[in-house]
Amino acid sequence: QSVLTQPPSASGTPGQRxxxxxxxxxxxxxxxxxTWYQQLPGTAPELLIYSDNQRPSGVPDRFSGSKSGTSxxxxxxxxxxxxxxxxxxxxxxxxLNGFYVFGTGTKVTVL
Amino acid sequence: xxxxxxxxxxxxxxxxxxxxxxxxSGFTFSDYYMSWIxxxxxxxxxxxxxxxxRSSYIKSADSVKGRFTISRDNAKNSLFLxxxxxxxxxxxVYYCARDPPGEVxxxxxxxxxxxxxxxx
Numbered sequence: 001q002s003v004l005t006q007p008p009s010a011s012g013t014p015g016q017r018x019x020x021x022x023x024x025x026x027x028x029x030x031x032x033x034x035t036w037y038q039q040l041p042g043t044a045p046e047l048l049i050y051s052d053n054q055r056p057s058g059v060p061d062r063f064s065g066s067k068s069g070t071s072x073x074x075x076x077x078x079x080x081x082x083x084x085x086x087x088x089x090x091x092x093x094x095x096l097n098g099f100y101v102f103g104t105g106t107k108v109t110v111l
Numbered sequence: 112x113x114x115x116x117x118x119x120x121x122x123x124x125x126x127x128x129x130x131x132x133x134x135x136s137g138f139t140f141s142d143y144y145m146s147w148i149x150x151x152x153x154x155x156x157x158x159x160x161x162x163x164x165r166s167s168y169i170k171s172a173d174s175v176k177g178r179f180t181i182s183r184d185n186a187k188n189s190l191f192l193x194x195x196x197x198x199x200x201x202x203x204v205y206y207c208a209r210d211p212p213g214e215v216x217x218x219x220x221x222x223x224x225x226x227x228x229x230x231x
Contacts (some may be wrong), residue, residue, distance in 0.1 A: 035217045099158065102157065
């Protein structure tokens with residue numbers, strides 16, 4: 001069971017702004033950076049955001065990440081049909097012996 | 112072309128073993144940390160195991176500790192996952208992923224995945 005909680009679904013119409021939350025604790029988001037991955041249907045995940053708010057080259061600036069305390073957020077502005085995918089947050093957790101954890105995942109639907 | 116290609120998946124009985132491989136190309140494999148990540152059918156992502164560039168630092172999820180062993184051969188640009196005492200709950204697509212060295216973990220390249228099915 002993941003220690004990073006995301007809403008199971010989010011939706012919006014083309015052009016809208018959609019925000020996905022990722023709730024953790026002091027042992028993960030509160031003390032480590034957050035990464036976000038996008039998984040298009042039937043494909044492997046892809047890196048979307050790293051170090052809380054940094055975009056790898058090639059990722060549109062419509063995608064942005066932020067973090068405050070023990071929660072993080074991914075925002076998609078100007079939603080497009082090709083953004084319909086599953087989104088996962090992730091971070092190291094320093095509890096126990098330390099482990100890497102993915103969020104529960106959020107399915108974004110473009111209406 | 113930077114690429115990771117997994118192989119070795121298949122159908123195995125509970126209690127059996129399987130060895131997954133991940134062939135890297137298009138980059139200096141020995142510079143990068145690597146991980147295995149899995150995804151059960153219809154479920155989310157689960158981190159399995161992590162190895163640094165020189166194999167001197169390895170971490171594994173509690174769910175596989177003592178059963179799965181990650182290793183690498185930098186001379187052959189390959190990553191491995193030896194899976195023993197397999198259980199039904201290990202059924203998943205297994206991805207290998209590249210992690211650039213540094214303090215931040217971010218899997219920037221993923222393979223296409225290999226399916227492991229544990230069933231009698």
